[in-house]
Amino acid sequence: MKLDSAEEKSGVGGSLPAEESPPALEPAFSKLLHRLSRKEASGQGSARNAALKDLDALIEAAEGDRFFEGSGSEGSLRGMPEILGQVVRALETYAAPKEKADGVEEHPEVPEKATEVGSLVLKLLGKVEAAKGSPDCPAWKTGLRHMSGPVYIFAITHRLKQPWTSPASQHVAGEVLSLLLRVTECSSVAGFLCGENEDDRGRFAVVLGLLKPHLNKETWKKNPAVKHVFSWTLRQVTQPWLSPHLEKILPPSLLISDDYQTENKVLGVQCLHHIVVNVPAADLLQYNRAQVLYHALFNHLYMPEHHLIQAVLLCLLDLFPVLEKALHWKGDTTRVTTHCHEVLQLILTHMEPEHRLLLRRTYARHLPAFVKRLGILTVRHLKRLDQVILGYLEVYDEPEDETRLKILETLKLVMQYTWPRISCRVVVLLKALLKLICDLSRDTIPTTEAAKSAVLQEATDCLILLDHCSQGQVKGLLAKIVLSCEDSTVVSCIRKVQQGSADSPGDDTEDG
Template structure:
């Protein structure tokens, strides 16, 4: 499919699309000049995704977005308008990525007493697979360019949260959606030059050399925590079935000395999980606390009476009637 046909199908051609470009290009890909400014196009795609009225319409739109990322000229996709600059382009991509991810979002639990039935997630795996495929295509095109590190760092936390949500064996995933999520995570690591998931989160390595892209070795941990934190409150976390799993996965990738600066954001959710009445949440929380203790300097744990709080929480679980919880508490 050619780009002009794709934009026509989406009803996104600009009024100037009928005019022909006077310049020639050595690229086989379509010239960008007859089409909408990329920020305007991304904004319209975002609106269409949010306004889709059915899963079928949503899937079709996601497929069109994937084709856009595959066939459009990267110089058009990732070139900022002189008047708008990189900030607007990054915001436009961030909003579109959020809209895509929203298409694969999980329904909220009604309370903290039980999980949703598997039937509630019936449409999620197919949509998640499509979204992961579209975003993998975006990374493939993004990785073929030069100085796009800033844009990658803007969208990377969102992509990582999506991938972790869907590559685990859970009621809302299928073998296909898990494979798509793993492919997305691998593409993210490859595009950013990160060695593995801990490196993706924490960054690190040799200082930037002259001529290298600034920020090339930055981690995205802060960005991930910014995404998760609004859902990790005392009143909300149990309604988001995946957030505890993404939080725990994130924490368990982070080791010293990178954990300590974020201790104030890791410790409260871990305590919430530990204090929950459901066994799986309690065990997950104890594992998180164990990891925090192992990877935080004692001086930091003693600040603000944290060590005493940890001791009291873990000691309480030694008197639990649940042997699995006792075993986890003893290991901590």
């Protein structure tokens, strides 16, 4: 593509004079911005190369301390700082990955674009850094303010391993982020976004403003990097800086979590979890936001994806205190059925017939937390918990047997909180625990020695606690077994139970 006569007169496209006069920079950058914004500049070919080479030459020719001069000059529609911000925005858009119509996740052309753009951005930031040392050029602050948002988005888009990155593009993006932090005098990304002193309000709002057009229902999948930039940026901002931006961050998080792809569901739920943890309960309860979050998360529990279930349960456990903030124990009155009861009921319903080990492990991993949360009110779910505990103790989970360890932990908690109801279940629980110990002692289960030792210890602790709940019935039943048993491992466990002197479970749960 040949440059028009106006561009040639301004020095763009040909060999730039070594001493480009400052007032000529603004029209030259304006023309380059126009070329970069045209559709043909975003494709492969000579037009793209010419625009990038001309921009490179223009940056090289301008002196650092005079880079921003002429800003806001008479007759100028836009100053240099604003134009530079728009140029960087155009470069960031040019290097961003685009949605593939055929579903292909690879973006072979993007790493090369990102490497070229990264080199140009480094030179632009270098000019800003040089201008900082010149007392005669205060406009660099305005220029940096316009540039920092799109520079940040470019760096975060390309700095980590993704389908659209390469080692070269990741390296240059990392250099861009490091230089950006140095120029803005920020010690970390969190400081860059939130501000590190009273006079610095941070740039989180600016970044959200740039991402907003790409985070609605129609556009958020057109650039596959946007969701990652948004989620990563969101998780860098913590309390108390997150709450003022709640209206901007909650809708995109819900949108991403509501997608049909599991990967996006998990990413969205992780964003929601960060919001729940870092936004005050009063703000979440306002306008019924907490209920909206709860229903969105609860619906995900019907999806048989262990990664999603893991993320949802972690988020719900932190959301329960917000939802139940107004509920207080009033002694003689019955507590209203809470959201935690509803979730635990659904989890137990799913756990009982579940045969996939990863899902069983995920459910079991969080079961103790639900029992702790409900305390003595776990008694409402005792019948279903019995079935789940007995069923899960029969199936090993190699190699670390994590599922049964968590089920044994759950059983201990259930006995501590509901001990008056345990005496009628002594025989059934005793048989299940003894069978587990016998199976482990016979090496019929392919688990590691450390896991086997841990399970034996937990099972023994459960027997000791069961004995206390039954006022010594377990010791009496085990006395006959130890006389005829020849297995040293089983006998050792029984001896520990007979010698056990743990405190009565009622002493630990008076406040439950």
